[in-house]
Amino acid sequence: MKIVFLSDDFPPESFGGAGISTYELAKGVQNAGHEVFVITTVRSEKEASLSDYDGLKVYKIINNYPEKWRAYRGLYNPPVIREVKKILKKINPDVVHANNIHYYLSYHSLKIAKKYSKAVILTFRDTMAITYGKLQTKKYIEDFDVRISWLDNLKQAKKRWNPFRNIIIKSYLTYVDKLFSVSNVLKKALEENGIKNVETLHTGIDTLEYEVSSERENKKIVFFAGRLSEAKGGLVATKVMEKVLKEIPDAIFFTAGTGGKWLNREEMKRTLANSRVILVPSVYLDPFPRAVLEGMAVGKPVVGTCFGGTPEAIVDGVTGYVVNPFNIELMTEKICDLLKDEVKARSLGKAGRERVRDKFNLEQKVKEYLDWYKHLVHIS
Template sequence: MKILLLNDDYPPRGASSVGTIVEGLAKEYGERGHAVFILTSHRREENPGILRMGNVVSLPISYRASLRHYRCLRMGRVSRMIDEEIRRIQPTVVHAHNIHQYLTYDALRIARKHTDRIVITLHDVFSFSFARLSTAKYLSSLGEDAHMTWKDHVQSVGWEWNPLRNTRIRGAFRKNVRWVTVVSNALGRAAAQNGIENATLIYNGIDPAPWQCGEAAVNAFRAKHGLEGRRVLLFGGRLSVDKGAVELLHALECIRREIPSVLLLVMGDTERWQGLVEHAQVPQNLAAHWRCTGWLERPDVLCANYASDIAVIPSLCLDTFNMMNVEAMAARKPVVGTIFGGTPEVVVHGETGFVCDPRDIDTFAGYLKTLLQDDALRERMGEAGRQRAQEYFTLEKQAKEFLRLYQE
């Protein structure tokens, strides 16, 4: 087959987790003998022309961020470029991933002109929500009620709300897409509650073979970040209040009273992290118990997983899958994660880690203390996590399921 993958960003220019997933799928498809092409984007300020790098085509697309919820539907210039590229490639299958910022949902209409085998994978909530889904009723229902009203949308983005956006997106799916897939059952249920029904579940995966880190590299990472002799909790991503950063800091404050060697290792933007620390209003001396590395390159992310004792995913939003769950499990690390979103589908409570409502600080901190104080339990859960990751969440399994779908 000739497979065209669409995503707003793609390595090495793009650093999103979805871009990395798409890159992995492209590699898997290619190894199975399929012709694979990537259509992505870059900012016009970087380069005003179309960039061609082997099988990757990057389109120059920029606009004011406040117009996102209008521009995501269609931009005439972008649509013309996409039409020309799809006509040139003549794919058997077009598989869209994140197109809700630059490539636009109109790419689906254009693709339908050239093939009827069109897939879109929802990696997040932005096909039906204007921001991360963390409404009061979602949290109070413990993640069961994800339905959103126009008032929820206005509250999340204010005057940037586009009242026609969601209807247009559902129409684009209904008219042009053969298969909508989701990365977790939690996302599938939320999508259905907001008018996107009958989605197929295909979990994300990683390639476990390169997800190994030598002892020398781990020791060097530990030395660089001052981790020797510390019990390390790993936290990272796009740092924000709805990722549970405040609750994690309060849990850390509880833990350090009993485990003075505890250290929270934060992978993410240092300025954002400092803002969250100030927002949490924790004691100033708690700073001795966290390190913020800034954004890390993939090899260092790997080392961070191996250099840590536990991964922490305390999201207070519909965190649809969170690749950190699987990455930590592949590195034999137990996970203490949230009940909100897809984490409970990845992390088996009591077997590969624990899941809880992070707002319950005592329970949250208690699970972390239990693992930090019990080496045997930590090792047992870490090994169970590695086995689960290899059985259910590999890139090979994900690619096979998509290829089977393409051929239906």
């Protein structure tokens, strides 16, 4: 089969979680014997091209616009749509698998995909089909209530609010043959806000890539595998580590990136392997953080948030700990417990690695998607 993946961001220009997950899925499908293409977007003219990335044919469309127009251009982005139409018409794919398209490729690409392919799939990797940013309303943080009102969206969007945005998104979703979510909690959020018939298919990772040996076996490193942003729990992490260092002065705090600096993939793997504990304290509905899976894949215990999809990956007390990130004392206690007890840390880490291999391995997820591709193409 010919399969085209749509993703606003894609390596090597972007190494965000959604882009990496889309890349790994596309590569897995290609390795299974199918012809794979990727359509993505870039911000500079020199990056725009048809290029090869790790054996994948990647069409890079240049586009950029002020964020204030996202509620409109994210629905229909004419310059990009013209290029998407040309590319799909040329390839004539069996399947178009859309991922994050809410910024540049736009939801209108789903309508174009329906015209030029036999089946269209969309994997939701965030809440942007129902929100204007991260889902972190007061009612979600306090009561895990995922319902979003028009007033919630207005407060988040402010002057960027488009009263017809979510209605138009739902109309574009009628061109999709199958909707997937990367976690059960994201599926619940989508369905409780009017996007029905969503099936969960968790992200998978290539566990063989994470068989990395540790170079600092005895170091008490706590690794915050994300940017130090407020939503990702940067403020929480800072407060927690202040308390950890008072109790364990030789503890070391690492972060994956601040400002414009960011660890590349190989550096990330080595840092994960060299750490004692992986910290993922997101304070929003973080759909299914790759950092959790990656930490477990290298055999490290993860102290993760109770918000979003993290509790679907971590088995509390078995592969790590699930903690409300606003409970600074409890999060500090769990981290200190693992820093002081290396045997327990190893035990939880081993259990985590086995869980990733059993439940979240890439090969298994690729097969599940391929089964759906074949089914949808057949019934078309």
